Amino acid sequence: MPSGKVSVVGNGPGEPEHLTSRAREAIEQSDIVIGYKLYVDQVTGLIEGKEVVASAMGKEVERCRRAVSEAQAGKKVALISGGDPGIYGMAGLLLQVAGETDPAPEVEIIPGVTAAGAAAAVLGAPLMHDFAVISLSDLLTPWKLIEKRLRAAAEADFVIVLYNPRSRGRSDLLARAREIVLKHRQGSTPVGIVRAAGRKDQNQWETTLEEMTGCLEEIDMASLVIIGNSRTYWDNHRMITPRGYPL
C-alpha cells in the first residue's frame, strides 16, 4: 500500500499570486483536496480532475478526521487552510486529530502568507515593531480572557492586530475592544482596516481609534483590524510604525 500523507497547505490571502511554490506543488500532487468551501474555490485552477471535499464553516473537526483517514488509506491529502495554517488555522486541529490515531499519518505543515501580513502590506508598514495578535471570536475563548489580553497589549504599547473582529455577526465585540484600548491610547491613534486583503474585492479604511466607530458596521468576518502603537502615523495614506532607524 502506498504511504499516505496530509499536507496542511496555507493558501495565503486567496489569490494564486500569493501562493508559495511549495503550497502549489502540494496541491497539484495531491490525490484529494479537502477544505472550507471558500478556500477550495480559491484554488480551483489547480485541482481540476481531483477528488474534492469542500465543506461548511463549523465542520473543522470532520474535515481533519476525513483528511487523516484518507491519508491512512494511502492517499496524498491537501488540507487547505486560509492564510497561514499555523496562525489560527487548521494545523493544530489536524495534528490533534492525527495524534489520536495509531499509526498517525505523516503530516507536513506548509506555511503561507498570513492574513496579518497581507493586510499590513495593503496598509503600508504598521507591523515594524512589536505586536500582539488577538482574535475577538468568543466561540472558543472566554470574553474575559480576550479582554485581559486587550488590556495587556494596550498598556504595553503593542501594535494590536485583531482577527475575527465580527464574531457570529456581533459588531459589539469590536466596539468593546475599542473602549478597552482607548483607556490606554490616544483617540488619534491610527487604525487600519482591510477587508479581503490581497484579493480582487479588497477594501480598506484609514481611520483612528476615535473615528473608527463610523465604519464598525462595514466590518465583517473577512476583515482585519490593525491598531497602531503610540508612534504609528498615517503619511499619504500609508500606515507606518517606525522601527526607530535614525534618518
Next chain:
Amino acid sequence: MPSGKVSVVGNGPGEPEHLTSRAREAIEQSDIVIGYKLYVDQVTGLIEGKEVVASAMGKEVERCRRAVSEAQAGKKVALISGGDPGIYGMAGLLLQVAGETDPAPEVEIIPGVTAAGAAAAVLGAPLMHDFAVISLSDLLTPWKLIEKRLRAAAEADFVIVLYNPRSRGRSDLLARAREIVLKHRQGSTPVGIVRAAGRKDQNQWETTLEEMTGCLEEIDMASLVIIGNSRTYWDNHRMITPRGYPL
C-alpha cells in the same frame, strides 16, 4: 522617461520553494536587485544578468535611499527583505525614505512567509491562539520597554514569539527574558526554538522554560524562540497550542 517603481519583496524563510508567485515575478521583472547580502544570495537563481547591489547589515538606510533614487531614475527595483517585509522588515524604512522625496516613487509591498510562520510550521502548531511578537534587539528599542512588553505578554497568557533572541551577540537578553516570563508561567511551559527555519541547514530544539538554559549558547541571530501559553504541550515532538475545539 519610463516610470520606475520599488517592489519591497518578501523572500520568506529563504528557500525558493517558499517564495510566492508575486514575489518571484517582481524579482524577475526588476531592472535592479537591492538587499542585504544573505537575502540576495537566497534568490541567486532569479537574478542572473541583473544589476545587483548587495550590502552589509547596518546599511538599511543606504539601501532604501538607493532603491528610491533608482526608481526615480525610471528603474524597476526589487528591494529584497527576509521573511515578510512588513514584519520587522524593510517596508517601513523604505516608505519613510520614499515619503521624504517629491515626487515619491510608486511602492508595492509584496508579503512573504514570515519567520514566525516558518518556525511554527517546523515545530507543529504553537500559534493557534493569541500571540505576542517581541524583538529582543535593544539596538533601536530601550530594554525597559522590551521588559514591559515581556511582562504584559506573560501575564496575559499570550504565546510569545521572540525575534532577534541574540542581539549584538549577547545571549544574556534571552536569559533575562526567560526570567521575566518564568514569574508568570510554569517551568514546564513548552519552548520551541528553530534556527534557519525552512532552510536546508535548519535546526530545532524541543525544550521548556526551565530547561532552555541548556541551549542558550546555541541560539543565534537566525533563531526564533516560541514560548507556549498555559495550555501548550509537546506531543510526539510537535508543539501544539489548542484552539479549543471540542474533540
